[in-house]
Amino acid sequence: MKLLPFLRPPTFRHGVHPDEQKAATAGLPIERMPFVEEYVMPLAQHIGAPARAIVEPGQRVERGEMIAEPGGFVSTAHHAPATGTVRAIDLRPHPSGRLQPAIVIGADPFSSQRLSADAQPLPKGLPGPELVRRIQDAGLVGLGGAAFPSHVKLQVPEGKKARFVMLNGCECEPYLTCDHRIMLERPRAVIGGLRLIMEQVGAERGYVGVENNKADAIEALRQAVGREGLPIEVFALQVKYPQGAEKMMIDAILRQEVPSGGLPLDLELLVNNVGTAAAMVDLVETGQPLIERVLTVSGDGVRRPANLLVPLGTSIEAVLDYCGGMLPETRQVLLGGPMMGMAQKNLDAPIVKGTGGILASLRPAPFIEEEPCIRCARCLEACPLYLNPARIALLAREERVPELSTYHAMDCFECAACSFVCPSHIPLVQLIRMGKAMVRQAAEAEAS
Amino acid sequence: MARDAPRLRIKTAPYVHTGLSTRRLMFEVVASLAPVVLCAAWYFGVSAVLVVAAATAGAVGTEWVFMDKSDGHLLGKHSLGTLRDGSALLTGVLLGLTLPPAIPLWMAFLGGFVAISLGKVIWGGLGQNLFNPALVGRAFLQAAFPITLTTWVPPGASFWDLRSGTFAAPLMNAVDGVTSATPLGLAKFEQQITPIRALLSGDTAGSLGETSGALLLICAVYLGVRKVFDWRLPLATILSVALFSGALHLIDAEIYPSPLFMLCSGGFLFGTVFMVTDPVTSPITPRGEWIFGLGVGLLVVLIRLFGGLAEGVMYAILLMNSVTPLINRVTQPRKFGG
Numbered sequence: 137m138k139l140l141p142f143l144r145p146p147t148f149r150h151g152v153h154p155d156e157q158k159a160a161t162a163g164l165p166i167e168r169m170p171f172v173e174e175y176v177m178p179l180a181q182h183i184g185a186p187a188r189a190i191v192e193p194g195q196r197v198e199r200g201e202m203i204a205e206p207g208g209f210v211s212t213a214h215h216a217p218a219t220g221t222v223r224a225i226d227l228r229p230h231p232s233g234r235l236q237p238a239i240v241i242g243a244d245p246f247s248s249q250r251l252s253a254d255a256q257p258l259p260k261g262l263p264g265p266e267l268v269r270r271i272q273d274a275g276l277v278g279l280g281g282a283a284f285p286s287h288v289k290l291q292v293p294e295g296k297k298a299r300f301v302m303l304n305g306c307e308c309e310p311y312l313t314c315d316h317r318i319m320l321e322r323p324r325a326v327i328g329g330l331r332l333i334m335e336q337v338g339a340e341r342g343y344v345g346v347e348n349n350k351a352d353a354i355e356a357l358r359q360a361v362g363r364e365g366l367p368i369e370v371f372a373l374q375v376k377y378p379q380g381a382e383k384m385m386i387d388a389i390l391r392q393e394v395p396s397g398g399l400p401l402d403l404e405l406l407v408n409n410v411g412t413a414a415a416m417v418d419l420v421e422t423g424q425p426l427i428e429r430v431l432t433v434s435g436d437g438v439r440r441p442a443n444l445l446v447p448l449g450t451s452i453e454a455v456l457d458y459c460g461g462m463l464p465e466t467r468q469v470l471l472g473g474p475m476m477g478m479a480q481k482n483l484d485a486p487i488v489k490g491t492g493g494i495l496a497s498l499r500p501a502p503f504i505e506e507e508p509c510i511r512c513a514r515c516l517e518a519c520p521l522y523l524n525p526a527r528i529a530l531l532a533r534e535e536r537v538p539e540l541s542t543y544h545a546m547d548c549f550e551c552a553a554c555s556f557v558c559p560s561h562i563p564l565v566q567l568i569r570m571g572k573a574m575v576r577q578a579a580e581a582e583a584s
Numbered sequence: 585m586a587r588d589a590p591r592l593r594i595k596t597a598p599y600v601h602t603g604l605s606t607r608r609l610m611f612e613v614v615a616s617l618a619p620v621v622l623c624a625a626w627y628f629g630v631s632a633v634l635v636v637a638a639a640t641a642g643a644v645g646t647e648w649v650f651m652d653k654s655d656g657h658l659l660g661k662h663s664l665g666t667l668r669d670g671s672a673l674l675t676g677v678l679l680g681l682t683l684p685p686a687i688p689l690w691m692a693f694l695g696g697f698v699a700i701s702l703g704k705v706i707w708g709g710l711g712q713n714l715f716n717p718a719l720v721g722r723a724f725l726q727a728a729f730p731i732t733l734t735t736w737v738p739p740g741a742s743f744w745d746l747r748s749g750t751f752a753a754p755l756m757n758a759v760d761g762v763t764s765a766t767p768l769g770l771a772k773f774e775q776q777i778t779p780i781r782a783l784l785s786g787d788t789a790g791s792l793g794e795t796s797g798a799l800l801l802i803c804a805v806y807l808g809v810r811k812v813f814d815w816r817l818p819l820a821t822i823l824s825v826a827l828f829s830g831a832l833h834l835i836d837a838e839i840y841p842s843p844l845f846m847l848c849s850g851g852f853l854f855g856t857v858f859m860v861t862d863p864v865t866s867p868i869t870p871r872g873e874w875i876f877g878l879g880v881g882l883l884v885v886l887i888r889l890f891g892g893l894a895e896g897v898m899y900a901i902l903l904m905n906s907v908t909p910l911i912n913r914v915t916q917p918r919k920f921g922g
Contacts, residue, residue: 154600468593480592503593507606508710513870559605
C-alpha cells in the first residue's frame with residue numbers, strides 16, 4: 137500500500153495511526169438525552185474572554201434564554217439549557233480541573249422544555265454585520281474541540297478575503313463518532329451551514345474534508361451537494377492522526393501550508409467544524425441558540441456506549457448514568473479523545489461547548505517510567521509540523537528559553553503524536569507545553 | 585460534591601501509546617544478532633561463542649558496577665536497574681562480533697569493560713554518548729593489542745577445537761598456530777580478489793560477525809521491515825560505497841576492486857547494519873542521516889583504497905560519530921508553513 141501513494145487518498149506528511157476504536161458507536165444513531173435536575177453553565181467555555189452573567193439567583197429562566205452576555209468581541213453568550221430557576225452563580229467544578237464561575241440552573245420538572253419565545257427563526261437576508269452579531273448572541277463556537285467563537289471567523293478583517301470555506305469532518309481522534317453521525321444524519325444541515333458561511337464571507341468554493349473511514353457520511357454529503365449542483369467538493373482523506381488539525385486538512389486538500397504563526401485566512405481560507413455548520417443552520421431556521429451538542433460516550437467502562445444529544449451543563453456523571461452507568465472498576469474518565477482530551481477526577485464537571493466525548497476505560501495505558509532518549513527520531517517522523525520534539529522537550533527541561541524559539545516550539549499545537557510514539561515514554565508534548573509557557577512568560581516579562 | 589469519586593487516574597494527554605519501548609528495540613537487535621553468532625560458531629567453532637560471551641560479560645558486568653544502586657538493592661532501582669534496557673547486552677554482543685576468532689578471552693572481556701565505561705557511562709549513560717560504545721571498545725583493543733587484533737585464522741576445523749589464543753593468560757604473547765589473511769588484506773597487499781560467493785556465504789577469514797554477507801543482508805531486511813532502525817542510514821551508506829568505489833573501479837579496474845567486492849568484504853555490512861544504524865550516535869534528522877551515510881561510505885573507500893590499513897569501517901563510523909551533533913544542528917528540518 138505504501139508503495140502506491142498516488143492511488144491513496146490525499147493526506148499530510150508524517151502523523152501516526154492510533155487504533156480507531158470507533159466501531160462501538162459509529163453505527164448508533166444520535167439519541168436525545170432526557171433533561172436532568174441541575175445544569176451548570178460555566179461562564180468560560182470558549183477561547184477568549186469569559187461571558188458576563190445577566191441573571192440573578194432565584195430568577196426564572198426559559199430554555200434558550202440568554203443568561204450571560206459576551207464579555208468582549210472574542211467572547212460569546214450563554215443560554216439556559218433548560219427552563220427552570222437560577223440556583224446560584226458560584227464556583228463550580230470545570231472540565232479544566234479548576235473551580236470556575238458558573239450559573240447553576242435547577243430545571244423545572246413540570247416544564248414542557250419548549251424553546252423560549254425569544255428564539256425565532258432569523259429573517260431572510262440579514263445584512264452581514266447583523267448576522268455576525270446574532271451568531272455571537274446565540275453563543276456559537278467551534279464544536280470541534282477548540283471552542284473558538286464562530287462569529288469572529290465570520291467577520292473577515294479589512295484587506296483580507298475568504299475565497300474558500302472548508303468544513304472539517306475528519307474526526308481523527310480515536311473513539312469519537314459524533315461528527316460522523318451528524319454528517320450521516322444531517323447532511324443537508326451540514327451543507328446548508330457551509331453555504332451560509334460561504335454566502336456570509338463571499339466565498340466562491342466550499343470543501344468538506346472527511347477521513348475515508350466514514351464512507352457512508354461522505355456519500356451522504358455528496359448526495360446533499362449533488363442534488364443542488366453547488367460549487368462544493370467533498371474530499372475523502374486518508375485515516376491518519378492528526379488529519380483533523382486544520383493545517384493538516386488544508387495541506388491534504390489544497391496542498392498548501394498555512395504560514396507558521398499565521399491563520400488559514402492567509403490562504404484566503406476559512407475552516408469550520410461540520411457540527412458548527414449544522415448548529416448555524418439550527419439558529420437560522422429555528423432560532424435555537426447553542427444549548428446542546430452531540431457527544432460520543434464510549435470506552436470499555438461504559439455499559440451502553442452511545443452518541444447523545446446532550447443539553448450543555450449536564451454533569452459527566454449524569455451522562456454516564458444515562459448510558460447505564462459507569463462500571464465500578466473504571467480507572468480513567470476522559471473528556472474528548474485519547475490523544476488531546478483531558479482526564480477528569482470530578483465527575484460533577486459539566487459538559488461544555490467544546491466537549492466531543494466522554495470515554496471511560498477500565499485499563500488505561502499503564503504509567504511507564506521514562507527512559508533516556510535514544511534519539512531514534514520517531515518523534516520527528518510523527519510530528520505533522522516537521523518539528524524536532526525531542527530537542528524542544530530537552531530545551532524545555534533545561535529551561536533554555538531563547539533556544540526554544542529557534543526550534544519553533546510555539547508552532548506546536550500539542551497533537552501529542554510525539555508522545556504517542558516515543559519508545560522511551562518521555563512526556564514530550566507535556567514538556568513542550570511547559571516550554572511554550574516559558575516562552576510566553578519571557579515575552580510578557582520583556583513587554584512589561 | 586457528589587459521592588466519593590472512584591479511583592480515577594489523572595495524567596496529561598495522550599492516553600494511548602504504540603506500546604513500543606527502548607528495551608524492546610534493543611532486544612529486537614539482539615535477537616537479530618543470534619543467527620550471526622550461530623554463523624560465527626559454524627565457521628570458527630566454540631571459540632567464537634566464548635569470545636562473544638566474554639565481551640558480553642565484560643560489558644554487562646561493567647554496566648552493573650556503574651549503575652544506580654542507591655536504593656541499597658544489589659541490582660539497583662527497579663529490579664535490574666539499567667541492565668533492564670538491554671543496551672549493555674547489545675553493546676557486548678556487538679563488540680564480541682567485531683573481534684577476531686582467536687583473540688584471548690581476557691582481551692574480549694577488557695574490551696567490554698572499556699566499551700561501557702569509556703564508551704557510555706563516562707558520557708552520562710544511555711543516549712548521551714558521542715561514539716558507538718562497541719566501536720570504542722574495539723578501537724581501544726586495536727590500539728592496545730594491534731598484533732592480536734589483526735591476526736586472522738581461517739574458518740573450518742572441528743567445532744570443539746579451541747583457537748590457540750582463546751585461553752591465553754593476560755599479557756602473555758599467545759598468538760600462534762595457523763593464520764590467514766582476510767579478503768581485504770589479500771586484495772590490498774597481494775592483489776588477490778576473493779570470489780563474491782565466498783564473501784556472501786562467509787567462508788573467509790575475518791572478524792566473527794563480518795563473514796557472511798548474505799546473512800547480514802537478511803538481518804538488515806528484518807530490522808528494516810520491523811522498523812527497528814531507519815532504512816535511510818544503511819541505504820545511504822551502501823549507496824555511497826557503491827558510488828565512490830564504482831567510480832574508482834571505472835577509472836582503473838586493475839587497481840581498484842569492484843564495488844560489489846567492496847560492499848561484501850570486511851566489516852562493511854556488519855558495521856552498516858548494526859553500527860551505522862545506532863540511533864544514539866547517528867543524526868536524528870532525515871537529511872542528516874543521508875549525510876552521515878554518505879560520509880561513512882566515502883571514508884571507508886578512502887581508508888581502504890588509499891590508507892595504510894586494509895579495513896576502515898570502524899574508523900569511518902567513529903569519525904562520522906564525532907560530527908553527528910554538528911550534522912544535527914545544520915540539518916534541522918524546515919518547519920511546516922515556513
